[in-house]
Ligand SMILES: Nc1nc2c(ncn2[C@@H]2O[C@H](COP(=O)(O)OP(=O)(O)OP(=O)(O)O)[C@@H](O)[C@H]2O)c(=O)[nH]1
């Protein structure tokens with residue numbers, strides 16, 4: 681048992697080194713990368729589809745889709761109009777920096793402004809593995825329940841922005857938004873939050889404007 685902790689630490693620090701290399705590749709290409717994490721079915725691919733459809737023409741987008749076994753989500757992203765690369769993790773419950781490195785090798789990075797990475801649906805493992813993206817973004821969704829920040833604190837603590845999807849279901853589900861947001865505030869004070877519905881499209885503009893703003897700021901910081 682004594683051997684166990686150092687091994688885990690070595691794996692994580694090796695991952696962090698590769699994540700840093702990925703970040704350098706993003707920055708050299710003036711490409712902005714975001715890592716979308718969520719539980720299974722929260723709406724990661726739905727949000728990616730909306731983002732592609734609404735921002736194509738303003739930004740050049742690519743998608744890297746992490747999935748345990750299928751290419752369903754990458755196919756959806758491609759059908760929405762983006763270049764999409766599939767990573768099958770072969771059973772792993774998260775993406776890591778070396779997997780993303782392999783996907784980046786398949787893309788002509790300088791030709792894109794924004795890379796959306798869809799992580800494997802899971803609220804635990806993805807939080808431990810940095811990928812090198814500029815932002816880690818969590819999508820929560822109403823049917824998951826309002827207690828998730830309390831039950832999965834590491835994930836909520838580590839993210840840079842929060843999307844709350846499926847607000848169209850609020851009238852049908854016991855979800856106490858104040859209780860949920862109190863939990864988030866304790867873990868991640870002032871976290872920027874976007875309550876949206878991918879079903880109705882409501883409140884998506886706030887998310888899209890913020891994302892465009894992040895890309896623009898990153899581009900200007902790289903060209904200075
Ligand atoms: N009511 C409602 N349903 C939604 C909304 N967004 C997504 N869905 C539905 O939720 C289901 C899962 O959506 P996906 O976008 O595939 O979720 P995901 O997080 O990519 O799922 P995995 O990749 O399997 O983890 C689909 O049936 C969507 O149509 C929403 O805002 N409201």
Ligand SMILES: [Mg+2]
Nearest residue numbers: 724725753798
């Ligand atoms: Mg998906």
